[in-house]
Amino acid sequence: GVARLKKILIFESAHLIWVLRCERVIGSLTHTIAAITSRWLHPITSRLDIDRRLAKSNRKPHSKSKVLHTWATVLHDNDSLPPNWPTNLEVLVG
Numbered sequence: 001g002v003a004r005l006k007k008i009l010i011f012e013s014a015h016l017i018w019v020l021r022c023e024r025v026i027g028s029l030t031h032t033i034a035a036i037t038s039r040w041l042h043p044i045t046s047r048l049d050i051d052r053r054l055a056k057s058n059r060k061p062h063s064k065s066k067v068l069h070t071w072a073t074v075l076h077d078n079d080s081l082p083p084n085w086p087t088n089l090e091v092l093v094g
Contacts, residue, residue, distance in 0.1 A: 001066075001068075001069030001070050001073075002069075002073075004066075004069075004070045005070050005071070005074065008044070008047050008070075009044070012040070012043045012044055012047065013040065015043075016036075016039060016040055016043070020036065020039075048071055049089075051066070051067045051070065051071065051086075052067055052086055052087065052089055053089065055067045055086045055087050056086075056087040056089060064086045064087055067086035068086055071086075
């Protein structure tokens with residue numbers, strides 16, 4: 001759970017740092033904190049969505065419990081989430 005989440009966060013963060021540096025050095029672009037935050041949240045949210053879709057498809061490596069152990073502690077209001085949130089793709093909207 002926690003180790004898997006750390007790997008995801010480190011990988012996605014390192015990749016974004018590399019992309020931002022390339023854009024700054026090669027393209028002379030500057031980035032606002034809001035833009036960086038938005039660009040960081042997008043791949044993290046995508047990874048959560050991928051995990052949930054794989055859990056719903058019942059693929060063995062991505063079971064519902066793996067999604068729970070990886071993501072439950074970092075979601076807002078996780079105590080109010082329904083028990084089937086990892087496989088019910090409609091609950092986390094909004």
